[in-house]
Amino acid sequence: MRIGMGLLAADAGHVSWDGAPITRATQQMFGYMPEERGLYPKQAIGDQLRFFGEIHGLSSKEATRRADRFLESFGLAGRKDELLESLSLGNQQRVQIITALIHGPTCLILDEPFSGLDPLAVDFMSTMLREKAREGVPVLFSSHQLELVERLCDELVMLVDGSVRVNNNTTVEPDRENATYRLEMEGDMSWLEANPGISITRQEPGRVEFRILIPGSEQMVLSQAVDRGEVTAFSRVQTSLSELFLATNK
Structure with missing residues (x-):
């Protein structure tokens, strides 16, 4: 992410956008949110939003207009004269994302945008990211909160020690020969224990999971x-991202 934004130089490889090498002008149109907030805690919210808008080429008047509009839509109307440090962690995160949005970015690059947020702020951030994606703005974000990745992302990359272990697949299917299935049915299920083609991994009344x-x-x-009773559910158990993460880090 930092290489893509020009904050670090690449040792090897390259970063491209829309099929062409990234330039400073391209980076200027990106919206970037670092993991450690890049805002000024003792400065008024409205002043620094206008400042960041001007950095991206907006006039002072237009930056102020957009800042007011975003603050209202983000539930922070009337607080532009307050110092950033007076806000809660979740509201500081909202101000940070406004700085990434204020200039109408062509792409959003967000480093751990959900870090430290309460459930309400997480829902707000998730909704906002979905809306931007629907508008055609690609969203690239990093996160260790894998349930959010699973819920939000169309594509993913999982890195281990700097190497790509999983790429471009959020619905990870196990190999068919080692797949796990779940069976739910009425009646006794002890007959499954005698089947040599499976290995029971979990069993409880009315439900069995087997490999x-x-x-x-x-x-x-x-x-x-089906011959023994009423089957209420039968499906393959998909590997969760948490399970995949643990497997790739062994």
């Missing part, structure tokens, strides 16, 4: 279950 040891065993289990 496939022999290809095709899942269809045999389903057929046997």
Whole structure:
């Protein structure tokens, strides 16, 4: 992210935008939000929003107009004369994202935008990012809150020690031969224990999860279950991002 914004020089490789090398003019149109807030705690909110707008080429009048509009839509109307440090952590995060939006960015680059936020602020941020994506503004963000990544992202990259381990796939399907399935049905399910093609990983009344040891065993289990009682659910268990993260870090 810092290399893409020109804050660090690349040791190797390159960063491109829309098929061409990134230039300073390109970076000027990006909206960037660092993990450590790049704002001034003892400066009035309205003053620094106008300042950041002017940095991106807006006139003082236009920057002020946009700042007022964003503060109102972000629930901070009437607080532009307050010092940043007087706001809660969640509201400081809202001001930080306004600085990334005020100039109408072509792309948003956000480093841990959900860090330290309460649930209400997380919902607000999630809604805002979805809206920007629907407007056609690509959103690149990093996060260790994998449930949010799973909920929001169309694509992901997972890095381990600087190397890409997972790329461009948020719905990670296990190998079919080692897939895990969930069966829910009425009646006794102890008969599953005698099936050599599966390994039961979790069992509770009315529900069993099992891993496939022999290809095709899942269809045999389903057929046997239908013969023995009413099947209420049968599905493959998808690997969560948390499970994938743990697996790639072993």
